[in-house]
Amino acid sequence: MSEESTALPWPVIVDAGSGTPADLMARVARGDSAAFAQLYDQMAPRVYGLIRRVLRNPAQSEEVTQDVMVEIWRTATRYDADRGSPTSWILTMAHRRAIDRVRSEQSSTDREQAVAAASSTTEYDEVAETVTTNLEVEQVRHCLGSLTELQRESVTLAYYGGYSYREVAELLDAKLATIKARMRDGLIRLRDCLGVTGR
Amino acid sequence: MTTPEVHALTGPYVLNALPEDERIGFEEHLADCQSCSAEVSELREAANKLGTAVAAPPPPALKARVMAEIATTRQLPPLLREQAAEPEPLRRKGFSRRSFFGLAAAGLAVAGAGGIAIDQYRENSQTRHQNEQLAALLAESDAQTVRGNLKSGGQATVVMSPAKDTAIVLLHDLPKLPDDKTYQLWLEDKGRTMHSVGVTTHDGSKVIRGGIVGKVALGLTIENKPGATEPNLSTASVIPMV
Numbered sequence: 001m002s003e004e005s006t007a008l009p010w011p012v013i014v015d016a017g018s019g020t021p022a023d024l025m026a027r028v029a030r031g032d033s034a035a036f037a038q039l040y041d042q043m044a045p046r047v048y049g050l051i052r053r054v055l056r057n058p059a060q061s062e063e064v065t066q067d068v069m070v071e072i073w074r075t076a077t078r079y080d081a082d083r084g085s086p087t088s089w090i091l092t093m094a095h096r097r098a099i100d101r102v103r104s105e106q107s108s109t110d111r112e113q114a115v116a117a118a119s120s121t122t123e124y125d126e127v128a129e130t131v132t133t134n135l136e137v138e139q140v141r142h143c144l145g146s147l148t149e150l151q152r153e154s155v156t157l158a159y160y161g162g163y164s165y166r167e168v169a170e171l172l173d174a175k176l177a178t179i180k181a182r183m184r185d186g187l188i189r190l191r192d193c194l195g196v197t198g199r
Numbered sequence: 200m201t202t203p204e205v206h207a208l209t210g211p212y213v214l215n216a217l218p219e220d221e222r223i224g225f226e227e228h229l230a231d232c233q234s235c236s237a238e239v240s241e242l243r244e245a246a247n248k249l250g251t252a253v254a255a256p257p258p259p260a261l262k263a264r265v266m267a268e269i270a271t272t273r274q275l276p277p278l279l280r281e282q283a284a285e286p287e288p289l290r291r292k293g294f295s296r297r298s299f300f301g302l303a304a305a306g307l308a309v310a311g312a313g314g315i316a317i318d319q320y321r322e323n324s325q326t327r328h329q330n331e332q333l334a335a336l337l338a339e340s341d342a343q344t345v346r347g348n349l350k351s352g353g354q355a356t357v358v359m360s361p362a363k364d365t366a367i368v369l370l371h372d373l374p375k376l377p378d379d380k381t382y383q384l385w386l387e388d389k390g391r392t393m394h395s396v397g398v399t400t401h402d403g404s405k406v407i408r409g410g411i412v413g414k415v416a417l418g419l420t421i422e423n424k425p426g427a428t429e430p431n432l433s434t435a436s437v438i439p440m441v
């Protein structure tokens with residue numbers, strides 16, 4: 001084990017308000033609204049960015065983001081650390097809410113944005129305007145590029161486009177079983193490329 | 200839903216691409232199928248990376264509205280668990296002083312999560328000093344452990360305490376590099392700048408004192424010896440620290 005006991009060559013920023021999501025979640029569950037404000041700062045960009053990508057409409061995205069953030073507050077007492085990280089819990093909730101909104105709109109009106117959203121397959125490389133770390137974005141882009149075209153389109157049309165697998169099959173003119181399989185093996189390839197693991 | 204192809208629904212499920220009725224059916228299956236539920240948990244982490252990659256700042260006024268709404272929103276009561284006669288399950292979240300009843304528990308918790316076996320690390324008498332450092336760090340009330348698989352193969356575990364502004368990086372099962380190459384560790388700050396924290400060997404561990412606060416990710420790259428000033432992104436593995 002080598003050891004660096006000397007100071008590192010950049011100034012140490014003492015951020016008195018910092019806390020890990022796990023610590024913050026525990027405090028939020030006990031009704032600590034200051035901890036919630038910090039959790040908001042850490043998570044709202046990811047929640048909003050994802051919802052906005054799926055819904056596209058800024059006003060709607062803001063509304064759904066507000067719902068999700070309040071839901072995090074309301075149900076923080078039910079969050080179980082044994083079942084995943086706070087980030088995972090929060091992003092899963094955000095994606096579900098966005099999809100719920102898509103589906104509920106769909107049942108009342110035709111989706112005029114179908115064509116616009118269908119073009120989302122090529123947009124994986126326009127992710128520059130983000131608050132995520134460069135390396136992470138770079139890696140997601142790289143790893144999406146390592147998927148076959150059908151895998152990538154199946155995964156991104158569903159995740160970013162908000163389409164069901166039946167709709168994706170329709171758009172890509174493929175069999176249902178094929179699309180289900182490409183969604184799964186596409187995500188598996190993505191997982192292996194990104195080096196992520198479950199719990 | 201008992202046909203074999205039900206196991207293939209993990210992908211559409213994680214992407215929220217199943218219609219309501221199929222989703223409910225799959226969730227019933229998930230409760231009984233360990234391999235599907237393990238796969239869902241892994242694929243969900245991958246899907247969440249797609250979400251994180253499109254992060255964007257929300258309108259500033261939104262925060263005030265959310266804070267106002269939570270001020271008038273009652274939180275749900277916690278679910279009451281039956282007081283188990285079985286031993287307490289080990290938790291993976293931070294290791295508080297209270298829960299820190301010996302490094303064995305912490306070691307088991309991390310190893311049980313599929314990571315490096317800190318137990319082995321602990322048993323090796325030659326590394327007692329390092330173990331003490333690790334134990335001290337794990338005992339910090341804000342200690343946090345993150346772990347990731349590396350692109351090169353192998354895993355990295357980062358144990359850190361923002362309060363102590365210290366981290367220990369443990370590398371495990373990395374392939375040996377040719378003589379002219381070296382592994383290099385980096386910390387990325389909120390301003391997206393990468394800071395080298397030095398080179399390391401394939402079986403190295405590293406104590407980083409200072410400069411942890413405000414950093415968002417640990418990076419590991421393969422560089423030409425004696426190391427680089429800019430990371431070689433094509434070789435980079437990144438482990439988010441927040």
Ligand SMILES: [Zn+2]
Pocket residue numbers: 205206228232234235236
């Ligand atoms: Zn199954």
